[in-house]
Amino acid sequence: MSFPLLTATAVLPAVGAIATAAVPAAKRTVAKWLALLFSLATLALAITVLVRFDPDGDRYQLTESHSWIADFGVRYELGVDGIAVALIALTAVLIPFIVLAGWHDADPLETGSSRWRPTQGFFALILAVEAMVIISFEATDVFLFYIFFEAMLIPMYFLIGGFGDRAHEHGEKAAATQRSYAAVKFLLYNLAGGLIMLAAVIGLYVVAGNFSLTEIAEARASGELNMATSTERWLFLGFFFAFAVKAPLWPLHTWLPNAMQESTAPVAVLITAVVDKVGTFAMLRFCLQLFPEASKWATPVILVLALISIIYGALLAVGQRDIKRLIAYASISHFGFIIMGIFAMTSQGQSGATLYMVNHGISTAALMLVAGFLISRRGSRLIADYGGVQKVAPVLAGTFLIGGLATLSLPGLAPFVSEFLVLVGTFTRYPVIGIIATFGIVLAALYTLVLYQRTMTGPVKPEVSAMPDLRVRELVVVAPLVVLLIFLGVYPKPVTDIVNPAVKQTMSDVQKQDPRPEVEAAK
């Protein structure tokens, strides 16, 4: 038996979580280094997965399969395709930066009670989320996926509700109230989505008799397994609802701004750049593969919802006064692009969407983490409280600008490639929707540049005049992300090479071909 690489990649951060949680209360620094160490080790394993993965090989590679709960037809089945590999790599890359960026976020204010160990808890929860996210990317058994899709809500919930920004305009008590409101809202939305999905998961079992993605897809393709049209549609809706809450898609998005606003910047990155990707990933892997007909049936509605997300998110981002909330609405707009790319049912659209998942993760991480550094210096999240920062802290302002430019998809930075692919892919099949979506880019330019202008340029506000520039630790976090943004913007081939074969497979699952370019026949 070969080494279970995928299991190891998921188990390692889980072990790290337990180890970190077990560190005694006084040894906070040990816990931090331990967490960093485990996240780096996980990154090493993820890179091994990336290297061992052969883009032109089988669809699912590095597979593992063990019997687990035979009574439910559940197997412990792992396997990765190109899309999963890219997202696992993204997750593993981002977590060390999240850990580093959150280095001081969970230091206890007072060292009174010896049994309350927030720091250990914070880093342990981050690693626990990493473990669950990675295994959801790897699972090729619907039930296995579902379990971790749901279970990851619990550590996420504690991260949102338990740790927030130190400074708050209405004092610590109001901050705690709002935090717990945001955490509960996050949990209830996602739990409700997950429970609806549970009904669909059970329904799938009744229809198919097992949960293996590959087996069900094969049985469907060969005609062995026939689903009634209405059954397929109901099951599709059950799955899609959960993923649309997670992704999030308008009108199920309202938990995201609260959650991102109230949590610390690293946790906000964890939510939007890592955890939410499970939602969009699952649309590609489960909705399209298991229910191809229903996916095609639902496409028009989903595209319109995605379009609303793009425009609505961008419009609301323009109007925000709170930096983190602004980034949250920008993310909603971007998730609209990703979902549009997935359901445009063209290979460019889906490659673009997958690439977008990766790029959005990196660009949001860069922007949000720098914003977090900024907020921690001034102790306010309000845009109006800043001004002229670039004169005081040029490096901070510069990286913030790069993050912002990436968010508005400036050519030369990574998100541009993916956004372009999504738009082209959508346009070839749905020209009107493609055209309207382009306005999202215009609005993106508006909200990012206005944000930059108001916070970084202009006269230096007295409150920010003594603001220190980025420290070494913060530079270590931001610099690699900026390098990645530029590198993938100029040369996206490494990612597209891995992703493209998987996208082709998915396209053949839904039996869609790219529309032929139409040439006006000369008469």
Added chain:
Amino acid sequence: MSATAVHSLWTTAADPISKIDAPKIEYGQLAPTLIVVGAAIVGVLIEAFVPRRSRYYAQTFVSVVALVAAFAAVVALAADGYGTTKAGIAAMGAIAVDGPALFLQGTILLAALVGLFTFAERRLDPAAHGNRVDSFAAQAASVPGSESEQKAVKAGFTTTEVFPLLLFAVAGMLIFPAANDLLTLFVALEVFSLPLYLLCALARRKRLMSQEAAVKYFLLGAFASAFTLFGIALLYGYAGSMSYGTIAQVVDGTVQNVTPALADTMGNDALLLVGAALIVMGLLFKVGAVPFHMWTPDVYQGAPTPVTGFMAAATKVAAFGALLRILYVVLPGLRWDWRPVMWGVAIVTMLGGAIVAITQTDIKRLLAYSSIAHAGFILAGVIATSPDGISSVLFYLAAYSFVTIGAFAVVTLVRDAGGEATHLSKWAGLGRRSPLVAAVFAVFLLAFAGIPLTSGFAGKFAVFKAAAEGGAAPLVVIGVISSAVAAFFYIRVIVLMFFSEPRPEGPTVAVPSPLTMTAIGIGVAVTVVLGVAPQYFLDLAGQAGVFVR
């Protein structure tokens, strides 16, 4: 009616006395129950003859040994093949020894053992006059607040009678799901109900509330028993027999006439329908299904918490076992009549329990309504009428009972000057002061909420799967919706514990003896093991899923 038929109503042809055989009793197959009953009687003798200061130790020892021995007997019977390869009907057709009976008896015995640990806990309350005290009244007979009560407290009396009472209740519960005729069913019902009524009245603190709970439970329980008895009489009139198997045959129409004396009433469908409805009603009362749930919150709140935990777990197991047997063995021929009714009951139970729980401010009442919602989920599995339905219900009951006992055991730990601090506002910030206790309680709440990787999820998945396969898809959808509603109030408690500021005058967490620690530890272990690796236990429940007829 012919003359002979009428005549045979009150006379019978005399047979020689010698023809009455001694009843044949299969002592081996009845061993689990007999051990527990025997130990209960020994417990009564201990009360009578052993000096007061040694009684606690003697009673604890006898009870633990009895429960462990009875469990060993169940395991031995199962290892002997009962329930899997063979099944027996013991004691002249009164008691079935089959898979579901043994599985449920094993569950009840383990739950009772864990419950017993919380009964025997004596470190939580501060010592009164130098004597360690448990959760039970010093002298149940003394009027609350009276001089005689004070004297009893001063003298360091403890109600060690709770141990034999517990054992009697367990004995009744062991017979209840195994009863194979209606009279045995009724006797078992009374045998476990009466000790429970008493136990409910024995709280050391808040005695009036405890006595009120007991009276409510007793009055409503007596009504329910009376209904059951009436139903039994009608069913006898219909079938001419008390035996489950015979009634089932009469319902099916395979047997036409059992007793000439009942020729007039036999086969009268009105008797069957009314009788069956009344019996099922009595059982639904015991499981706490809406609309027969009214007693649950008051009794759960008023009873001493260890009793609440034991009752919530073991009564539910026993009553669902009996309900399964009635519906699957006696009334399968009637399923087209009872399924729609049970659908309705399951729906209102799930939704009612979950919705009303939202407004609760007392942790014990909250858990009471949550237990109602869970009864609804289990009913969804009962409705499946398939082998999967049986095994999923068995699994759910086993998973649920350990979560429940563990959760109530944690409730006993959180105390302030007035005893247990059950008002939810007092639990604010518990996670800051006692992270471990709060984390353990959070695990139980997540299991109640059915979050994956806990036993609650595996159980819920099993019953919903069985229900969906049985064609009850709408029930599953309503089930997941009420799960979402229920999740809200479980989460609310977690929010309160972890994200709220602790109150300065808030409760403290008592450090328990190893007894309660064991109970909670077993609860957590079972919750996690059944959540992560349920296969072995699902197999067990699956093998045990065939009733004997």
